[in-house]
Amino acid sequence: MQEHPNAALVRGALNAFNDGDFEQFAGMLADDVNWYEVGATTPLRGKEAIFASLGSGGQDYEIEAEVHDVVANDVHTLALVKATATRGDQTLHYQTVEILHLSDGKVTDRWSFAGNTQEVLDFFS
Numbered sequence: 001m002q003e004h005p006n007a008a009l010v011r012g013a014l015n016a017f018n019d020g021d022f023e024q025f026a027g028m029l030a031d032d033v034n035w036y037e038v039g040a041t042t043p044l045r046g047k048e049a050i051f052a053s054l055g056s057g058g059q060d061y062e063i064e065a066e067v068h069d070v071v072a073n074d075v076h077t078l079a080l081v082k083a084t085a086t087r088g089d090q091t092l093h094y095q096t097v098e099i100l101h102l103s104d105g106k107v108t109d110r111w112s113f114a115g116n117t118q119e120v121l122d123f124f125s
Contacts, residue, residue, distance in 0.1 A: 006102050007072035010079050013107070014065045022051065030106040038096065038114045039121045061087040061124070068095075077102060085123060092123045 003011075009028060016024035026047050034043040035050050044050050068080040079098040084091065094114050101109040114120045 003070075004072040004074075004077075005105075006074070006077045006100075007070040009102065009105060010070050010072065010077045010098070010100060010107075011067060014067055014079065014081070018064055022054075026051070028105075028107060030103070030108045033107055034109045036109075036111040038112045039117045043109075061085055075101060075103075087123065090123070092119060094120055 013025055013028040016022075016028070029047050029050070032046055033050070034045055036043045037053075044053055062085065064084045066082040066084070068082055070080075071078045077098075077100045079100070081096045081098055083094050083096055085094070086092075094116050097113045099111045099113070100107050
């Protein structure tokens, strides 16, 4: 059975992110995307805000996202991800559920939830 196109798009976005191909990653996002980080109640709005929060690739941490599974339909996509973040000599392993709304082949909204939210917030603060 062939994978839903939105599942393939999200897998491609996560692979581009892992490869540091932020141009390809950005191409999969709507210009006015709403991007909720783990624990956030208000989103980052738009690609520029997202990449500013990431330091345009110059942040002091790295994240590797290992995709466990992706489930998709024409509007919603869920990605189950095992993430590893490193910052200096610190490493954090955490699992996330990425919930995405897609329209016209672009991510328009994204929410990320982690099982250990406080640890994630403390690590990235």
